[in-house]
Amino acid sequence: MDGWGRRPPVPYGDAVTIDEAPLRALLSRRYLLSAGPWRAFAYVVTTLPVMAPVGAAMAVVALPWVAAVSRLSDGILPGGGMLVLMVVSLVLFAGVGPLVAIPLATVERARIGLIDRRPLPSPHPPAPADPLAWIRARYAETATWRELLYAAFLGLVVPVTYGAFGLLLLVDVAFLTSPILAGTDGGDLTVGTFTVRSPGEAIPFTLLGMLLVPVLGYLWGLIAAGQAATARALLGDRAGAALREVAQSRARLADAFDLERRRIERDLHDGAQHRLTSLTLQLGLARLDVPGDSPAAGPLALAHDQAKELMVVLRDLIYGIRPQTLTDLGLPAALRELAGRSPLPVTVTVADGVTRPSEQVEGTAYFAASEALANVVKHAAADRADILLARAGEALVLEIRDDGRGGADPAGGTGLTGLADRVAAVGGRLLLSSPEGGPTLVRVELPCRS
Numbered sequence: 196m197d198g199w200g201r202r203p204p205v206p207y208g209d210a211v212t213i214d215e216a217p218l219r220a221l222l223s224r225r226y227l228l229s230a231g232p233w234r235a236f237a238y239v240v241t242t243l244p245v246m247a248p249v250g251a252a253m254a255v256v257a258l259p260w261v262a263a264v265s266r267l268s269d270g271i272l273p274g275g276g277m278l279v280l281m282v283v284s285l286v287l288f289a290g291v292g293p294l295v296a297i298p299l300a301t302v303e304r305a306r307i308g309l310i311d312r313r314p315l316p317s318p319h320p321p322a323p324a325d326p327l328a329w330i331r332a333r334y335a336e337t338a339t340w341r342e343l344l345y346a347a348f349l350g351l352v353v354p355v356t357y358g359a360f361g362l363l364l365l366v367d368v369a370f371l372t373s374p375i376l377a378g379t380d381g382g383d384l385t386v387g388t389f390t391v392r393s394p395g396e397a398i399p400f401t402l403l404g405m406l407l408v409p410v411l412g413y414l415w416g417l418i419a420a421g422q423a424a425t426a427r428a429l430l431g432d433r434a435g436a437a438l439r440e441v442a443q444s445r446a447r448l449a450d451a452f453d454l455e456r457r458r459i460e461r462d463l464h465d466g467a468q469h470r471l472t473s474l475t476l477q478l479g480l481a482r483l484d485v486p487g488d489s490p491a492a493g494p495l496a497l498a499h500d501q502a503k504e505l506m507v508v509l510r511d512l513i514y515g516i517r518p519q520t521l522t523d524l525g526l527p528a529a530l531r532e533l534a535g536r537s538p539l540p541v542t543v544t545v546a547d548g549v550t551r552p553s554e555q556v557e558g559t560a561y562f563a564a565s566e567a568l569a570n571v572v573k574h575a576a577a578d579r580a581d582i583l584l585a586r587a588g589e590a591l592v593l594e595i596r597d598d599g600r601g602g603a604d605p606a607g608g609t610g611l612t613g614l615a616d617r618v619a620a621v622g623g624r625l626l627l628s629s630p631e632g633g634p635t636l637v638r639v640e641l642p643c644r645s
Contacts, residue, residue: 217311217420227412235419238310239357242422245302246353252295253350256284292343293334299349300342300430307430310423318432338432345429356418360411367411370404373397468509475502521561525551529561530582537568539580539597546585552643559621560584560593560641566614567595567637575599575635590623591643594636601633611637 220231259280263273273281297319304315318338322329333339369376374394391397478499485492521529527545534541551557564582571580577599585592605611605627615625623641 217416217423221413221416221420226416227409231416232412234310235416238306238419238423239415241306241309242349242353242357245299245306246349246357249295249299249346249350250354251350253347256288257351259284288343292346293339294330296342296346297333297339299346303345303349303426304430307423307426310419311427315427315430316432318430341429345426348425348429353422356422360414360418363407363414364411367404367407370400370407373400373404468506471502471506471509475499475506478502518561521557526557526560527584530564530584533561533565533568534582537580538572539568539577541568541580541582543582544584546583548586549584549591550586550643552591552641555621556591556623556641556643559617559623560591560639563593563614563618563625563637563639564595566610570603570610571595571597571599571635574603575601575633577633577635586643587640589642591641593639593641596634596636599633599635600631601629601635602631603627603629603635 217231217235220226220229223229223231226232259277263277263281266273266277301317304317307315318341319333319336322332373391374397376391376397391400478495482492482495482499485495518529518532520532527543527549530543530545534543552560568580568582571577575597577597580595580597583592583594583596585594603611605615611625611627618625618639618641621641623639626638626640627636628638629635
């Protein structure tokens with residue numbers, strides 16, 4: 196951490212998809228020796244007390260429909276009473292179900308941390324405190340109906356899956372204990388078409404049971420991971436997660452772009468500029484040694500002048516990439532230097548309490564001011580401009596105001612759209628006020644936490 200409170204950049208690792216983490220753990224060869232099976236065990240065991248009442252309620256709701264389907268399979272149409280029960284169960288499911296599914300989803304979002312440590316934020320926006328308004332808001336949200344679908348999954352699909360696994364587990368326990376069971380008096384063990392009458396005959400089944408133990412361990416983890424993936428898909432903020440991933444991706448691209456700009460600036464400054472300076476000095480010395488009436492004097496003088504002009508161009512190019520003042524002295528000094536280079540009179544005001552932000556925010560603020568001043572010079576027909584740098588809560592505020600003719604339009608190709616995109620890449624926003632006749636105000640707000 197330097198004197199301005201900067202921290203080194205955190206390396207970005209491999210991306211993980213929304214519902215991949217628990218399933219990825221199953222691919223490890225050391226899965227059975229890791230905490231994965233125990234986390235899956237904790238997740239499945241804590242599912243049981245949640246699943247039991249939900250499953251009972253879902254069974255009551257689904258019972259009329261199951262009976263109607265059974266009658267239809269026998270060629271009997273459901274009668275009036277059956278139709279009434281089907282309608283009542285459907286009304287209960289759609290009317291009362293969301294009121295149960297919403298708190299159930301809250302519990303499940305918290306419980307998923309037992310197997311998947313990534314947070315699962317709620318997809319619900321803040322709702323009014325008034326109960327009726329709250330109900331109207333929640334029933335109008337797609338997330339509520341996805342939570343109801345998860346409740347149906349938890350009450351109907353999960354019990355069947357757990358039951359099938361429990362049956363396999365009992366079979367494996369019977370295989371492992373088959374020598375004991377076969378050794379009891381009158382305790383012949385029948386497995387399919389085989390009858391085991393002695394412990395010796397049970398040895399192959401015991402070995403099979405031992406081989407099935409790791410298989411059941413992986414199957415246990417797969418069931419838990421599949422349930423967690425379903426919970427994440429139905430209960431998570433899918434749109435918000437996608438937007439956050441897009442924002443993070445855009446921020447990473449902006450970081451990579453800034454790093455590349457700085458690398459180019461460093462290579463030009465430390466390499467090309469020094470060599471061009473040396474070449475200019477050599478041409479100057481050669482020009483002094485060559486008589487003025489020599490045939491080589493004219494071309495040498497022209498080469499010397501062109502080298503000096505190229506030095507100016509290269510210096511301006513390096514300054515445009517990232518001025519050294521910004522790196523060494525910070526944003527206020529760089530803004531004052533930028534104002535001094537402008538062909539218009541520019542006043543820079545730095546309010547009290549402005550601390551040095553991160554390099555990314557600092558660079559974005561500087562180039563926002565540079566682009567805005569360039570637009571003033573090219574399009575505004577202004578006589579002067581003002582730059583204000585201030586701190587407003589957790590935001591760094593940069594305002595560029597001019598007394599020009601106004602009417603700035605982002606769609607007019609003035610670079611404001613690209614500037615807004617660059618500001619948004621660091622989590623900020625750009626505000627524009629430019630009525631016809633002026634003045635024009637560009638306000639940039641960037642996150643700047645202490």
